[in-house]
Amino acid sequence: MDLCIIGSGYVGLVSGACFAEVGHHVVCVDNDPRKVEMLQRGEIPIYEPGLEDIVHRNVSAKRLRFTTSTEDGVDSSQIVFIAVPTPPQPDGSVDLSFIERVAREIAGVLKPGEYRVVVDKSTVPVKTGEKVADTIKRYNKQATFDVVSNPEFLREGCAVSDLMNPDRVVIGSSSQKATDLMKQVYEPFRAPILVTDVNSAELIKHAANSFLSLKISYINAVSAICEASGADVELVADGIGTDRRIGRNFLNAGLGYGGSCFPKDVKAFIAISKQLGVPFHLLEEVEKINGQMLTRFIDKVRSKLWVLQDKKIAVWGMTFKPDTDDVRNSVAIELINRLVAEGAQVSAYDPKGAEKAVQWKLIDSAKVRIVANPLEAVQDAEALLLATEWSEFAAQDLEEVRKRMHTPLVFDGRNLFDPQMMADLGFEYHAVGRPGR
Ligand code: UDX
Numbered sequence: 001m002d003l004c005i006i007g008s009g010y011v012g013l014v015s016g017a018c019f020a021e022v023g024h025h026v027v028c029v030d031n032d033p034r035k036v037e038m039l040q041r042g043e044i045p046i047y048e049p050g051l052e053d054i055v056h057r058n059v060s061a062k063r064l065r066f067t068t069s070t071e072d073g074v075d076s077s078q079i080v081f082i083a084v085p086t087p088p089q090p091d092g093s094v095d096l097s098f099i100e101r102v103a104r105e106i107a108g109v110l111k112p113g114e115y116r117v118v119v120d121k122s123t124v125p126v127k128t129g130e131k132v133a134d135t136i137k138r139y140n141k142q143a144t145f146d147v148v149s150n151p152e153f154l155r156e157g158c159a160v161s162d163l164m165n166p167d168r169v170v171i172g173s174s175s176q177k178a179t180d181l182m183k184q185v186y187e188p189f190r191a192p193i194l195v196t197d198v199n200s201a202e203l204i205k206h207a208a209n210s211f212l213s214l215k216i217s218y219i220n221a222v223s224a225i226c227e228a229s230g231a232d233v234e235l236v237a238d239g240i241g242t243d244r245r246i247g248r249n250f251l252n253a254g255l256g257y258g259g260s261c262f263p264k265d266v267k268a269f270i271a272i273s274k275q276l277g278v279p280f281h282l283l284e285e286v287e288k289i290n291g292q293m294l295t296r297f298i299d300k301v302r303s304k305l306w307v308l309q310d311k312k313i314a315v316w317g318m319t320f321k322p323d324t325d326d327v328r329n330s331v332a333i334e335l336i337n338r339l340v341a342e343g344a345q346v347s348a349y350d351p352k353g354a355e356k357a358v359q360w361k362l363i364d365s366a367k368v369r370i371v372a373n374p375l376e377a378v379q380d381a382e383a384l385l386l387a388t389e390w391s392e393f394a395a396q397d398l399e400e401v402r403k404r405m406h407t408p409l410v411f412d413g414r415n416l417f418d419p420q421m422m423a424d425l426g427f428e429y430h431a432v433g434r435p436g437r
Helices: 010-020 035-038 052-058 070-075 095-108 128-139 159-164 176-189 198-229 235-242 262-275 281-305 333-342 352-357 376-380 396-403 418-424
Strands: 002-006 027-029 065-068 081-082 114-122 144-150 168-174 193-196 312-316 347-349 369-370 383-386 410-412 428-430
Touching: 002 010, 002 070, 002 095, 002 347, 010 027, 010 065, 010 159, 027 070, 027 114, 027 352, 035 065, 052 065, 052 159, 052 281, 065 418, 070 095, 081 176, 081 262, 095 114, 095 128, 114 176, 128 144, 128 198, 128 410, 144 168, 144 176, 144 198, 168 176, 168 198, 198 262, 198 281, 262 281, 281 333, 281 383, 281 428, 312 376, 347 376, 347 418, 352 369, 376 396, 376 428, 418 428
Parallel strands: 002 027, 002 081, 027 065, 081 114, 114 144, 168 193, 312 347, 312 383, 347 369, 383 410, 410 428
Antiparallel strands: none
16 A cells, blocks of 8 residues: 655654555655655664664665655555654643644645545544544645544564554544555554544553553552562562463563653643543552652662762663663653762763763763763772663673672662572662562
8 A cells, every 4th residue: 555654753664664564655754854864865863673674675675765745745645644743741731733733734735536544643632633634624625534543552672573563453433434444554464453433542542551651650659568568579560460460561660661652641641631621640649659769769879878979870771761772751861860960970871872862961971971881880880770671781790790899789770680699799789679688
């Protein structure tokens, strides 16, 4: 099929590449000419395992191309996906101005009698589909189109494999014609397809991400009870996670959730529920618990090092989770900044995220020593703080780490290491919600 994706960010670019990979002809539109030129040169603006190969392969096969022209994209496609950002506003509600602008742009280029399906793939508040349809109608009285909601559930770091093997595909549509075309798009993925009305599809995305955030905050709250009582949160998570109704996934206690989705989507769902007159107070508690995790962690560090001023502290990890270079809304970055604010001398290492953390000025490179490997970070350190569970950290020679440190004190914010092993290696080891050995 001929598909157009407007917006070449994480969701747009990976979706476009994967649609091409299964045989569709895809044109990706972005209004940033530099990004489009980069993509045309074969350079990928984000790090995502497997993405570069898929993009190159499909560009060579002439199934994938990039342009700045919405008209070109809409003209040459039966289905137009909107995958532009929906950032949060200061009050937590969703800024829909990019979606609105794209709706107007699409209206401006739709030709009379040429039917198009306009698909919202961005995460948007319930009832946005109705507004997109109204906007297109207002700006183009002759347009023949249907608006469909098709939320994307991909995770950063495994976006390609999530997209190629989705748990489910949600199609929110009130038109049989549009539903049939959407089913054809997804047919090659062989995933269960759930057809709903547009409002329900939109709600599914916010409800799913808020539920996952709730799961994380739940286990994090349990981790505090474990610390107060001497129980081990990993064992508790195994014990409750083996109940098939609960499941073990997303029960990893630690520094809390970050990234571009969960913090934003929980805030948005709180704002949406308030706007609809049915405030979802449980989610306010989810946010509160999440915020407390970093404070509790730093309190723990302070309880050992007392004053952080001038203390040499190594931080492993800057990205909001492993296998991505994304440092936006990363708890690890927040940790580094809070240590620096207290006057600590921080040496930080991350396998992929350091460059962007500096480039986007998320950390002050004059105040943080960015180093080239994990061992350099721990040289003479009085404490090592692990903030992101990269497998590279699990594979370190821990004997060597201990030898290099001034004091073998480790605070593991992601429960990556085994407490007994760390004790046997001679570390004083503190995890989240686990008793020391
Ligand atoms: C998430 C959703 O999983 C995805 O479906 C949606 O489309 C976008 O948001 P992503 O933000 O890429 O994806 O990351 P995810 O792997 O879900 O992790 C989010 C955050 O939760 C990370 O900071 C991670 O460290 C944290 N997390 C996750 C925990 O603290 N504990 C867990 O058990 C799982």
